[in-house]
Amino acid sequence: MDFMLTEDQGALRTGMRTLMERRFPRAALRAVVDAVGDAVGEGTAGGALDRSLWRELGAVGFFALRLPQAVGGVGLGLPEAVLAFEEAGRALLPGPLVTTHLAAGLSATGLSVAGAAAEGKAVVTGLDATGATATTGATGATGATGATGATGATDAVLVEHLASADAVLVLGEEDAGMRPAEEVLPSAAAVRSVDPATPLHRVRGETRALRQRGTAARLRREAALLTAAQQLGSAARTVELAVAHAGERVQFGRMIGTFQAVQHLCASMLVRAETARSVVYAAAITEDPGDVAAATLLADEAAVRNARDCLQVHGGMGFTWEADVHLHLKRAWVRAEQWQTAAAAEEELAARLVLTGAPCL
């Protein structure tokens, strides 16, 4: 047993971080955010994706990371994907990264859009037709308790980046499939998204055109985990932002980082981030649904609570549009609603407690 990263995994993470710093620096994030900020009120979903960056991500293998080398993929596994998504989360890279990555994995099925997704030429967003998730707060979340009475098909769900997307990955109860975005868009209503970098549309649940039989559970699980990885990246980043600010800002003649109240906020943030890290990485190795549920819960908690504490450490500056803290918080809120809600994850884990023979620790 050696839970820590291998040298190659460390190098992958460093490489991703360098790419993010070069191709999506803070200025790029601010450009996206401020463009949307200016467009607020015009009824648009805003936030067009940077297609050239998307293609660059495709070129370095971000979407084809887990495809076999024989079909032009990188041939790595879920742990490596988690490290890459953690870095994307750290940089607050916008876009339906998870669903494009998952769509690329369907290329063996001959879906042409899957091949394009793998290369970063297609943008694929996602829609969870069970109504439980997929960027939605819709009622009817069922969890894994066996109660499958959700009437998802009629509930509205939220879909991210629909206007920029080429295709929509639709997850049904059991099956998954792809639909052209232009087919979904006409019946969708733009929502003024809380996160300026994640445009949202409200869409009626959609279960037609499901072709990939029996893949939905796996895709949903992977989607939840890769989303949790992004939450982890954001949670770790807000610790850094808080510590940096605490080491600079002076009040009462000394750095605020010398105040124990501030130190303790920062310490609690680190504990949350490291706790989340341990389960997210473990879930990437085991792919066990219980581990994924734990990863979802703790990563959501870490991202949301850390962003709040980071905002507090920033004082009035934290409440401004200029500080990046609100962007972490808003994205964390969006991601916390995606794929597996806290309620569903908790129910899943509770159900496992009474399952005899379920793996314990």
Add this chain to the structure above:
Amino acid sequence: MDLSCTEDEEDFRHRLRAWLAAVLPTLPPRPDPADWPGRRAYDCGWQRMLHDAGYAGLHWPEEAGGQGATPTQHLIFLEETERAGAPYVGANFVGLLHAGPTIAAEGTAAQRARWLPPILRGDEVWCQGFSEPEAGSDLAALRTRAVREGDTYVVSGSKIWTSHAEVADWCELLVRTAPVNQDTPKHRGISWLALPMDAPGVTVRPLRTLAGTAEFAEVFLDEVRVPVSHRVGAENDGWRVTMVTLSFERGTAFVGEVVACRRVLESLARTAKTNGRWDDPVLRRRLGRLAADCAALWRLTQWNVSEAQRTGGVPGVGGSVFKLRFSQVRQELYDAAAEVLGPDALDAEHEWVTGRLSSLSYTIAAGTTQIQRNIVAERILGLPKGR
């Protein structure tokens, strides 16, 4: 990132499992928690069985009488013994997890030969005399004085919260060997001594805990004579020696308890199913969240053990991250137990109620939550030193 065990490790696990299955049914009934002599005898009997089977001091270096096992094997050992419901290390806690490793790391050959074998055999029990009435969190402010007279230290002062002092043979004692002044800041003048608890001048007065039992004690030291040869490490270097000790305490001391938490949680769920509380979604979700917390504690443990394995044994500051989360989760777990129990949560004899009471100490003992946060902020995050 690899969580799998090697064939050797799996072999080790299976042999251990088989051994546990054979010996556990032969154990005498557990003594009453308030009966310390009974607990000592029980815990030492178990330690002797471990010793005879080759499991004592598993991860200690061979030159210290241990088995030189890898951190992973040690983890498997703690996991399997807890899972099988084997006795807890109990009265041997300080000796095995604390004083022993410190003597192994910092003691002379003669000191190792004198003190380590009886710890491993379960013949001698140790306690920890660090805290004092005026020096708890601020450990370096301790005042118990040791004045040197030739080959002897004459020790006077008092210690407090000393767990199971009544039944201990030895005490790892921190004393002041140099007065505090401009040249000697408070943590420079401290030394680490092995105090025989039966020495003339040692008085132990048990203190009653909030659980109603005597778990710890006050220890009064009145001109107690301790040979200089009982000092581990150099004179006035006891603080550094202590830091070695504390890193052991925070690193691996709670591994078995994480497994225990998960076991308690599973039985909470089973009980809730039978008494109808399971139908309450709020409670159910709360138990689900606790399952995530237990999983995380286990993964953090594996992370820390992997780190220790890579860095060669001494656990790092990462133990503070674990301790902060663990102490909080443990208390939340027993609060949830009280919800499952309903009115039975007021029955002080119920196992979970005793567990709830003892969980209250976890945010205090071995460094309070606040002190741990200071450590994380200053030593891990590198924030400027607070005042």
